[in-house]
Every structure is written in C-alpha cells, then in structure tokens.
Amino acid sequence: MAPLSDEEENYVRLALLLKGVTPRAVRTYFDREFPPTYLPSTLNTNYNTLWDLKLKRIINQAQWNLLIPRNGVPDSKTFDVTLMVCLIRNLTSISSPINGFDSLPLPGETTPGSDLARIKFYRNKLAHHDSNTIDANYFHTAWTDISNAVGRLGGETMYQECKELKEKILDQSNHEIVLEIKQSLKEMKELRKTIDILGTEHTKVTENLRELQSSYSTLKTSQNTLQAEHIEVRESLKDPIPSNIKDQFKRQIEYWEKTDKMFVSTRASAYQVKLANTKDTMIPLESYGSGSTPLVLTCYDGHTDMVEWMLHNDVNVDQCRDDGVSGLFMAMHCNGNIEITQLLLENNADSSICIYSKQYIAEMMKNHPTGTLGKLKQNIFDTLVKSTSSRVTEYVSQKSVNYAFDVVAGSSPLHIACFMGRINVVRCLIDYNANINHGKRRWDNTIVLCM
Numbered sequence: 101m102a103p104l105s106d107e108e109e110n111y112v113r114l115a116l117l118l119k120g121v122t123p124r125a126v127r128t129y130f131d132r133e134f135p136p137t138y139l140p141s142t143l144n145t146n147y148n149t150l151w152d153l154k155l156k157r158i159i160n161q162a163q164w165n166l167l168i169p170r171n172g173v174p175d176s177k178t179f180d181v182t183l184m185v186c187l188i189r190n191l192t193s194i195s196s197p198i199n200g201f202d203s204l205p206l207p208g209e210t211t212p213g214s215d216l217a218r219i220k221f222y223r224n225k226l227a228h229h230d231s232n233t234i235d236a237n238y239f240h241t242a243w244t245d246i247s248n249a250v251g252r253l254g255g256e257t258m259y260q261e262c263k264e265l266k267e268k269i270l271d272q273s274n275h276e277i278v279l280e281i282k283q284s285l286k287e288m289k290e291l292r293k294t295i296d297i298l299g300t301e302h303t304k305v306t307e308n309l310r311e312l313q314s315s316y317s318t319l320k321t322s323q324n325t326l327q328a329e330h331i332e333v334r335e336s337l338k339d340p341i342p343s344n345i346k347d348q349f350k351r352q353i354e355y356w357e358k359t360d361k362m363f364v365s366t367r368a369s370a371y372q373v374k375l376a377n378t379k380d381t382m383i384p385l386e387s388y389g390s391g392s393t394p395l396v397l398t399c400y401d402g403h404t405d406m407v408e409w410m411l412h413n414d415v416n417v418d419q420c421r422d423d424g425v426s427g428l429f430m431a432m433h434c435n436g437n438i439e440i441t442q443l444l445l446e447n448n449a450d451s452s453i454c455i456y457s458k459q460y461i462a463e464m465m466k467n468h469p470t471g472t473l474g475k476l477k478q479n480i481f482d483t484l485v486k487s488t489s490s491r492v493t494e495y496v497s498q499k500s501v502n503y504a505f506d507v508v509a510g511s512s513p514l515h516i517a518c519f520m521g522r523i524n525v526v527r528c529l530i531d532y533n534a535n536i537n538h539g540k541r542r543w544d545n546t547i548v549l550c551m
Contacts, residue, residue: 424460
C-alpha cells in the first residue's frame with residue numbers, strides 16, 4: 101500500500117483523537133458530575149425531564165433504552181459523547197458558552213461547558229468532512245484546541261496521551277483505517293444524495309397533506325352543520341310539544357314526588373322509558389354511532405339531568421352501540437364528565453365492557469351505508485388529539501390514524517381514561533373496583549397505557 105500523504109495522516113490522527121480519546125475525557129467529567137453509584141437514582145429523580153427530551157426527539161429510542169434499561173442498571177460506559185453532553189446540559193447547572201453549545205467557543209473560554217462544546221463542534225465537523233485529507237494549519241489549530249480541552253476535562257494523563265498520539269508513527273492498521281474511511285466517504289455521499297431526494301419528496305407530500313386536511317376540515321364543518329339542522333328539523337316534526345311546556349310538566353312531576361304525592365305511571369311515561377331503551381331513536385343510521393341509544397347520546401352530550409332521569413326509570417345502564425361503546429365509555433372518552441361517570445357507576449355500570457375488536461369494527465364498517473373505516477379512524481384520531489391533555493395531544497399527533505384506532509379498539513373505559521390523562525375519571529373508576537389488570541393483550545394493560 102502506498103504511504104499516506106501528510107494531509108491523510110492529519111485526517112487519521114485527528115480521527116483517532118476525536119473517536120478514541122475525547123469520549124474518555126468527556127466520560128471522566130461526566131462521572132464527576134454523576135457518580136456511577138448514584139447514577140440510577142439521579143436518572144429516576146429526573147425521569148420527567150428525560151421524558152420531555154424524548155418527546156422532543158432530543159433523546160432517541162436507543163439512548164432511552166440505555167438510560168432506562170429493562171434489565172440491569174444504567175452505566176455511563178455505554179453512553180456516547182452526544183448523550184453525555186445532553187445529560188450534562190439538561191440535568192446540571194453547567195454554564196453555557198457565550199455563543200451556546202452549538203458553536204465553537206472563543207479561544208479564551210476554558211470552562212467545562214466551553215470544552216464540551218469545543219469537543220462536540222470538532223466531532224461534528226469531522227463527521228461532515230467530505231474528504232480524507234486535512235491541511236496542516238487547520239490540523240495544528242484543531243489539535244491544540246482539542247488536546248487542551250481533553251486535559252482540562254480528563255486530567256494530565258490524557259493530555260500526555262494526546263501529545264504522544266500526535267507524534268506516533270502510524271502502522272499498517274492505521275493505513276487500513278484510511279481505506280475504510282475512503283469507502284465510507286463514498287457511501288456517505290450517495291446517502292446524502294438519497295436524503296436530499298427524499299427530503300424534497302417529503303416536503304411535497306406534507307404540502308399535499310395540509311391541503312387535504314384543510315379540505316377535510318371544511319367538509320366536516322359543513323357536514324356537522326347540515327346534520328345538526330337535520331336533527332333539529334326531525335325533532336321539531338316528531339315532538340309537537342314546546343320545550344317550555346315540557347319543562348313545566350317536569351317541574352310538576354318533581355313537585356309531586358317531593359311532596360310524597362303518588363306518581364301514576366301512564367302509557368305515555370312507560371312509552372318514554374321504552375324509547376330510552378331503544379336504539380337509534382334520535383340519530384339516523386347513516387351516522388357512525390349506529391345503534392346509539394338516548395342514554396349513550398346524553399352521556400356524550402353531558403346532560404347529567406337526563407342521564408339521571410333515565411337511570412331513575414330503570415333504563416339499562418349498560419346499553420351499547422353496535423361497535424360496543426357504552427354510556428360509561430362515552431361520558432369518559434368524549435368530555436371526561438366526572439358527574440355522569442360517577443352517576444353511572446353508582447347504578448352498577450359495568451366498567452369492564454370494552455369496545456369491540458379492530459376486526460369486528462372493520463367488518464361492521466364494510467356493511468355501513470355511507471361511512472368508511474378510514475373516516476372512522478380519522479374521527480378517532482381527531483378526538484384523541486383535541487380532547488386530551490397537552491402531553492397526550494403532542495404524543496398522538498406524531499402518530500398515525502392506525503395507531504389511534506389500535507389504542508381505542510378493544511379498550512375498556514379505564515384503558516382510555518389512563519391513556520387520555522383523565523386522572524379524576526381514573527380515580528373514580530378505581531374507587532368502584534375497575535379491574536386495573538384487565539388488558540386488551542398481555543402487554544397492553546392499564547399500567548402500560550398510563551406510562
């Protein structure tokens with residue numbers, strides 16, 4: 101093999117310094133800030149901060165697995181430079197360089213924060229270097245800058261190691277490193293071209309998706325308006341008794357009950373109870389909630405007094421739509437109504453009733469006159485994004501409609517309450533002995549959904 105040129109040797113030496121020595125210097129400083137004995141407890145104490153970094157994609161899944169391992173305890177020896185610098189920046193009071201951690205610090209800045217930023221800068225610059233040569237001026241400047249930072253972070257022994265590496269005679273193994281570097285550079289150029297092409301295509305797809313979402317929102321608004329008007333017209337035609345007259349009747353009945361007068365059940369009142377136990381008395385079959393009953397609908401709308409009236413008249417508390425949605429599930433899922441939830445549980449609502457499986461719902465939608473499975477998934481996705489806590493909204497918005505469908509299908513009220521962050525509802529369900537170990541699958545129990 102032909103001998104290396106001076107510029108190629110500069111590249112190899114700088115690569116050995118940045119890849120071999122600087123990680124140990126950073127780890128030495130890291131272990132001073134986070135003593136290995138207390139590292140697991142420190143990470144557990146700062147779990148919420150770490151989780152936020154993961155949601156923001158500052159920490160990736162591979163790094164998360166090292167911080168919170170399923171088996172064993174975290175060990176700084178498995179952490180790379182990027183992860184250690186991230187933890188130091190976010191979990192300690194380290195001072196930031198004048199121009200921040202993402203720029204090369206000024207020559208006079210020699211604080212630990214500046215040295216970490218200095219090492220991070222040169223490592224990134226080498227990773228994006230598009231050749232296997234480095235000129236002498238840059239090499240000597242970078243070497244001095246990096247080795248001084250290593251000495252301040254890792255001590256005198258590591259500083260001497262840097263000096264020896266600069267003068268060390270490169271052997272055959274180092275020559276082989278250069279060959280691998282050359283091949284890697286060629287592959288990196290091809291990958292960058294591919295990434296650029298994919299980035300352009302992704303931008304176009306994103307723009308098209310936004311246009312489709314805007315059109316869908318407009319159509320959805322129009323549909324909801326027309327549906328509301330349609331229901332209002334049907335109700336006005338179906339019930340000729342003005343609402344103020346009905347309110348007077350209701351107040352009179354309540355007065356009789358309070359004064360211990362006998363309330364005689366008539367054919368009309370019996371018919372009302374019969375209707376309350378009948379599916380689809382208010383909403384047309386073309387809606388997604390096919391099989392809805394007045395109890396399910398009033399739980400959805402949050403009409404506590406109507407729910408109480410129905411339960412007082414022995415309406416079946418466990419009524420379900422054709423997709424398995426019960427009144428308890430609807431009260432919790434759509435608006436987190438704790439009053440209705442407690443009212444249903446006081447009347448022995450079964451908290452173990454789950455929505456039907458994905459397969460069952462998919463087959464049901466095949467026979468639907470107007471709806472599609474895709475529209476149903478989108479509605480579920482929109483509900484999870486708009487009707488949950490900010491953290492859940494941020495998490496779900498990064499997922500797909502299929503993910504949202506998978507979360508809801510087969511779930512019990514406790515599953516969804518945990519997932520949506522409805523703490524008051526979860527407490528209420530547990531107070532009424534909801535089974536926390538009940539799961540859709542053996543790995544998908546309530547505790548997992550709460551996490």
